[in-house]
Amino acid sequence: MKTTISKIKSMKGKEKITMLTAYDYSTAKYTDEAGIDIILIGDSLGMVVLGYDSTLSVTMDDMIRHTGAVSRGASNALIVADLSAGSYDDNETAALNAESLIKSGADCVKIENKPEIAKFLVENNIEVMGHIGLTPQTVTDFKVQGKDEETAAKLIKLAKECEAAGCFSLVLECVPMQLAKKITESISIPTIGIGAGTYCDGQVLVVNDMLGLYDKFSPKFVKKYAHLAEDMKKAFENYIREVRGGKFPEDKHSFH
Ligand code: KIV
Numbered sequence: 001m002k003t004t005i006s007k008i009k010s011m012k013g014k015e016k017i018t019m020l021t022a023y024d025y026s027t028a029k030y031t032d033e034a035g036i037d038i039i040l041i042g043d044s045l046g047m048v049v050l051g052y053d054s055t056l057s058v059t060m061d062d063m064i065r066h067t068g069a070v071s072r073g074a075s076n077a078l079i080v081a082d083l084s085a086g087s088y089d090d091n092e093t094a095a096l097n098a099e100s101l102i103k104s105g106a107d108c109v110k111i112e113n114k115p116e117i118a119k120f121l122v123e124n125n126i127e128v129m130g131h132i133g134l135t136p137q138t139v140t141d142f143k144v145q146g147k148d149e150e151t152a153a154k155l156i157k158l159a160k161e162c163e164a165a166g167c168f169s170l171v172l173e174c175v176p177m178q179l180a181k182k183i184t185e186s187i188s189i190p191t192i193g194i195g196a197g198t199y200c201d202g203q204v205l206v207v208n209d210m211l212g213l214y215d216k217f218s219p220k221f222v223k224k225y226a227h228l229a230e231d232m233k234k235a236f237e238n239y240i241r242e243v244r245g246g247k248f249p250e251d252k253h254s255f256h
Contacts, residue, residue: 003037003078005108005127005168011037012190017169017202019080019192020210023049023066027207028073036077038192040110040204041067043082043137047216048208055136058084060097064104071105080129081106085137091120098126110171112137115161122166130162133196134174144195146175156183163187171204172196174221195221 011017019038022028023045031039045066046058060083067081081101088094094117098109108127111118112135118128132155133145146152155175162170169190172180177197184191184199193200205222208214212227242248 002076005078008037008078008190009168012188012201017190017192019202019204021045021204021207022070022073023207025069025073028070028077031207032074032077037202038204039070039074039077039079041070041079041081041106042110042206043084044206044208045082048206048214056085058082060084060087060100063087064100067101067104067106079105079107080110081108082110088114088117091117094121095124095126102126108168113158115158115165115167118162118167119165128165128167129169129171129192130159130165130167131171131173132158132162133172144174144176146179152176152179152182155179156186159183159187159191163189169202172200174219195219 008017017037019040020031020036021040021042021044022031023041028039041063043055043058043063045062046052046055049066050058050062052058063081063084067079071079081104083094083097083101087097088111094111098121101109108129109121110129110131112131115130118130121128134142139145146155159170167189169192170187172183172191172193174195177199180191180193180196181199184201190201192202192204194204206214209218209222210225212224213229215229239248
C-alpha cells in the first residue's frame with residue numbers, strides 16, 4: 001500500500017520511520033520491496049553517483065532525471081526529492097522547480113532551512129520535508145551543529161518555524177542527540193535523524209554509505225550493512241579472469 005504523508009505524520013512517537021536515499025530504478029525497487037517508508041532522491045546524488053566533491057554542482061535536470069528513475073522503481077514508499085542548491089532562492093522559482101519534481105514522480109520535496117519558502121510551497125499545495133542542522137548546500141564547516149547553547153537555541157527556533165510553515169516532517173542532520181531529543185519533543189511533526197541519535201522519530205542514511213559503496217569519506221554516524229564495493233570488485237575480477245581464461249561464456253550461455 002502506498003505510504004502517505006498523513007501516515008508518516010501519524011507515526012510520530014508510535015512507530016519509527018525508515019528512510020533511505022535512492023537515485024536509480026533498481027535501488028528504488030529493492031528498498032521499496034524491503035518495506036522502506038520513505039525514499040529520498042537526495043542531492044547527495046552529486047557525490048555518490050555523479051562524482052562531484054559536494055552537492056553544489058547538482059542541477060534540477062539531474063534531480064528530475066533521477067526522480068523519474070526512482071519513481072518508476074518504487075510503488076509503495078513515499079517519494080521525496082531534494083530541490084537542488086540555488087533552485088529555491090525565491091518563492092516563484094521554488095514553486096516551478098518543485099512542480100517539475102512532482103511531475104517526474106515525487107510525492108513531495110525537501111528543502112534545507114528557509115521556512116518562508118516552505119510556507120509558500122505548502123500554501124501552493126506542495127508538501128515539504130524540512131532539513132536543518134548540517135545542511136550541505138550552505139554549511140561549509142562539516143561538523144556537528146548546535147553544540148553550544150546559542151546555536152542549539154537557533155536550531156530549536158528554526159525547527160519550530162519549519163513546523164509553523166507547514167512542513168510535514170523535518171530532517172535533523174549532525175546534531176547532538178540531546179538537542180535532537182529536545183527538538184523532537186518540542187514539535188508535533190516527525191523528526192528524521194542522520195547523525196542525530198536515537199531519539200528522533202525516524203532515521204535516514206545515504207544508501208551508498210550503508211551499502212559500503214562510497215569510500216571517499218565515512219562519517220561516524222554511518223553503519224555499513226553491507227560491503228558491496230568489495231563484492232563488486234571480486235565479481236569484476238572473476239569476470240576478467242574467466243573471460244581471459246576462456247571460461248566464460250560456457251555452452252549454456254551460447255545460442256545454437
Ligand atoms: O542529500 C541527501 O542525501 C540528504 C540526506 C543526507 C538527508 O539530504
